[in-house]
Amino acid sequence: DIQMTQSPSSLSASIGDRVTISCRASHSISNYVNWYQLKPGRAPKLLISGASSLESGVPSRFSGSGSGTDFALTISSLHPEDFATYYCQQSYSTQWTFGQGTKVEI
């Protein structure tokens, strides 16, 4: 199995802050990383695919970076609707795995 270690598990931030969430893979996985946003009671939302490709309709304040084993999701300026939990996920192997999640709180 490829393990995805996400950090931090939670963070407190304010509107307008720049936020970065990290994700480290246990093996090199090229750019096979996706990022999702989860809010209670709502369908999860794809933000970034292929480590850095912004999904259509996702605000440009979201960006992804990294390759190999180290990846990051950055929100350049937090908006109120961005308070949620974020997950990285690898699709390099046929056995997919998610990171543990990062809860972004006020």
Place this chain on the structure above:
Amino acid sequence: QLQLQESGPGLVKPSETLSLTCSVSGVSISNSDYYWAWIRQPPGKGLEWIGTIYYSGETFYSPSLKSRPTLSVDTSRNQFSLNLTSVTAADTAVYYCARIRGLGGTLHLDSWGQGIRVPVSS
């Protein structure tokens, strides 16, 4: 417009089989551009991938679930299903179905259902 909707029982007893169906509208489940998946989130925990299926019946499963899940496709009804045998309280979760896009590149879950909460309890 693509929509995915999970359906199934409101409660499952320990040792029984959990059976869920995902009804897909807006795209044919036989479209060779897509795979289909089940993911779950236990209370207070993170997301866990359960398995993936192609319209041809090709499947991939999470090894951590030890041969308990079975995914199937019903192309006539445009649905795919999950059966999870020998459930315990640890299988209590919100279960999501989702579409996988990106063949030829990096696969990703681009559309999800709203999720269905399934408690396992006697």
